[in-house]
Amino acid sequence: MVRLPDGTLLKIFRSRRNPLLARLRPDARRFAERATRLQGLGIHTPAILECLWIDRDKAVSACLYRPLDGQPLDKLFRDSRGEFDRRLPQLASYILKLHRLGIYFRSLHLGNILRTPDGDFGLIDFLDLRFKRRPLGPMLVRRNFQHLQRYLQRRKVADFPWSELQAAYEAASKASS
Template identity: 55%
Template sequence: MRIVAARELQDWLAHGTVLEKDSRGPKVVLLPDGLIFKVFHNRRRRWLARISPAAKRFARNAGTLDSLGIPAPTIVETLWLDREKGLSACTYRPLPGTSLEALLRENPAEIENLIPALATFILRLHRNGIYFRSLHLGNLLSLPEGGFGLIDFLDLVKKRRRLNGWEAKRNFNHLRRYLERRKITNFPIDRLTEMYSTAARNLQPPSSDR
């Protein structure tokens, strides 16, 4: 991981467009060259963040998704902003698409049309052992060429086996709580879970004749 000089960081923040920030400062910045600069503010003990920096975990998850053929941003570089404090960052090429939350605001009828394909996409994640706690409408993109992609996947976990029924239900419960927190009432979550169950049944291997 490269250590970013203070002057370089200042230049990025001065000439970039801040897309997301909090009380600690900018979190996501669009750079003039079209790359995204993402800061991972430390939520762990400093020594742990130094051993396993968030930027590295984010890049590893991006690689995992790419190996499975699941669209995700392409990581360009992982960076140290303050190694002593465990503060890391990365730059990446953004994934073109529209978040489902934005699409729901702009064209709710289109969401209804996407539900069968979305259910199949989530089932594909689960069958590949992907448990994504932050699987919600802001992190799911509808892609211009069709299909879906993922962003902001720091907390993604790749298991060695497919998710079981309890884990899949828990993942959908995270989505339900997200909708409640955001006060989103017009997303067809029940239809999504029904379509997911239907897709899962259709993928079950046929029972052998005895």
């Protein structure tokens, strides 16, 4: 990703998919489509300005976009643990909202969720996100949380309030049923 002088970002996608499929539906376009669909569901995302080819033969595409204003939750966790802990119920409700909307976000982790200036949350780096036709079932919810747990393990985050997040998720689920 490259920050341009005007503050916009150029995100370059080097597809790992079959080159023919990647040329027919480039990753940059898939990223932009997901951003549009998420915004339609009321989820904050970066504002896509343009999609373009860097190298069509090698299926390298790019998106030009305005970044989403906000602070990544991993930074909030590191720098302001008390505030992070106070926002844990809100984060759990946000994750529940995603799950209820049928959003399966494999890259669900603290670096890809931003706390926006309006006090809400938003998503970045969502190319691998999947939209399901209905709310996620228990198996996919569990798998989604396992992705987050593995992220925390890879980052060697030993003091994450895991049981508190799960309890807040369960409380939010019961409260909204």
